[in-house]
Amino acid sequence: xxxxTEIKLPDYDLTGKVALVTGATSGLGRxxxxxxxxxxxxxxxxxxRVERLTHLKSEIEAIGGTAAAIALxxxxxxxxxxxxxxxxxxxxxxxxxxxxxxxxxxxLPADVTPDGFDTMFDxxxxxxxxxAQAAGRSMMARGQGGRIVNIASIGAHTVLPGLTIYxxxxxxxxxxxxxxxxxxxxxxxxxxxxxxxxxxxxxxxEWFHTEGxxxxxxxxxxxxxxxxxxxxxxxxxxxxxxxxFITGSLFTVDDGxxx
Numbered sequence: 594x595x596x597x598t599e600i601k602l603p604d605y606d607l608t609g610k611v612a613l614v615t616g617a618t619s620g621l622g623r624x625x626x627x628x629x630x631x632x633x634x635x636x637x638x639x640x641x642r643v644e645r646l647t648h649l650k651s652e653i654e655a656i657g658g659t660a661a662a663i664a665l666x667x668x669x670x671x672x673x674x675x676x677x678x679x680x681x682x683x684x685x686x687x688x689x690x691x692x693x694x695x696x697x698x699x700x701l702p703a704d705v706t707p708d709g710f711d712t713m714f715d716x717x718x719x720x721x722x723x724x725a726q727a728a729g730r731s732m733m734a735r736g737q738g739g740r741i742v743n744i745a746s747i748g749a750h751t752v753l754p755g756l757t758i759y760x761x762x763x764x765x766x767x768x769x770x771x772x773x774x775x776x777x778x779x780x781x782x783x784x785x786x787x788x789x790x791x792x793x794x795x796x797x798x799e800w801f802h803t804e805g806x807x808x809x810x811x812x813x814x815x816x817x818x819x820x821x822x823x824x825x826x827x828x829x830x831x832x833x834x835x836x837x838f839i840t841g842s843l844f845t846v847d848d849g850x851x852x
Contacts, residue, residue, distance in 0.1 A: 605829040608633035611684045612832070613676075615667055615724055616694030618645040620794035621744065624821040625691045625828060630658030632829060634689065637680040639665035659684070667694045667720030677727045686735050689832045690728040692721050693744040697759045705758055717762035722769055725784070729777055738781025740832045743770050745786045745843065751851040763788075767843050774841025783840040785831050790847025792819040814849040823848070 612629045616622035618640035626638045630653040638646050638653070638660050646662035653660040661683040665676040681687060695717045698709040725741055732739035747753070748760035749767040770786040777784060791813075793801060800806045801818055810816055827846050830836045845851060 603830075603833070603835045605632050605833045605835065607689075607833060610634040610688040610832075611637070611680070611686060612689035612691065613637040613639060613680050613687055613728070614691040614693055615639050615665060615720075617649060618642040620796055621789070621792065621821060621824065622691070622693040623649055624824070625693060626660070627653065627656075628825050628828060629689070629691070629832070630660060631656060632833075634832075635659040635661075635684045637661050637663050637676070637684060639663045639676055640694070641666055665694075667724050668715045670723050673720075673723055673727050677731060681731065686737075687728055687731050688737075688739050690725065690739070690741045691744070691828070691832070692724050692728075692741060694720060694724070695744065695762075697756065699755055700758075701755055702757045710758055713758050713762050714765075717759070718765045718769075721766055725769070725773060729773065729780075729782060732782050733777070733780045736780075738783070740836070741773070741782065741784045742828065742831045743784070743786040745770070745788045747788050747790050747845060747847045747851040749786075749788050749843065750845075770843060771841045778840055783831070783836060785836070785839055785842045785844065787824060787827055787831070788843055788845045788847070789824060790819055790845075790850035792821055792823065794821065814852060817848065819846075819848055 612634040614622050614626045617626045617638040626636050630636045638649050643664050650660045650662045663676050663679050666672040698713055743766050745766045746763040749763040753760055770784055774784040824846055827844050
């Protein structure tokens with residue numbers, strides 16, 4: 594049993610780690626990349642809008658970090674393979690994947706089209722799985738374990754009106770997280786998911802400033818949106834050594850919105 598003098602508080606130092614963030618061109622992905630870089634990790638920032646990645650790379654370097662901007666389309670398995678190869682060639686073997694890329698086509702269930710359905714599943718489920726597979730294979734080959742954090746949603750376990758297909762995809766990501774957590778535990782690869790509530794980003798800010806958006810906010814216990822920085826602590830816990838005893842878990846971070 595440790596005595597009080599041996600207790601060390603977490604500092605979440607990621608110096609020497611290599612992380613890859615998908616969907617880093619805006620919103621939560623951009624924030625995740627900045628936080629990981631600030632904690633000392635070398636970060637592969639990936640996405641389809643390369644011009645935004647170039648700007649983010651400059652931001653990371655301005656705070657003393659190291660980043661590689663790499664084009665990635667998670668719906669294309671060859672693009673995933675190329676991205677992994679470029680990441681490891683430029684930064685070194687992968688330690689951390691933040692599997693963040695996702696999208697939504699908002700429609701009532703009666704109005705969902707086959708194309709809309711396929712687009713969401715291709716990005717949110719198929720893309721997330723094959724990205725995790727590529728990262729897992731790399732980590733297993735290296736033999737030193739790793740961390741995978743999938744970004745799900747409170748929609749994984751809560752009905753969000755008008756977002757049926759989106760919720761279905763995030764429920765799939767949640768079960769994928771549990772399954773991979775069990776499958777890869779023996780390889781010391783920890784797989785967990787964050788299930789954020791409504792966080793204000795550039796993608797939803799306009800809606801939440803409308804009358805309808807304000808009405809929605811008033812239905813939540815604390816009547817407020819989350820901020821991107823509200824996810825920082827959970828992310829750092831899950832990717833750092835302090836999260837070594839956590840795998841196959843889903844972390845709801847929503848200020849009580851789903852209650």
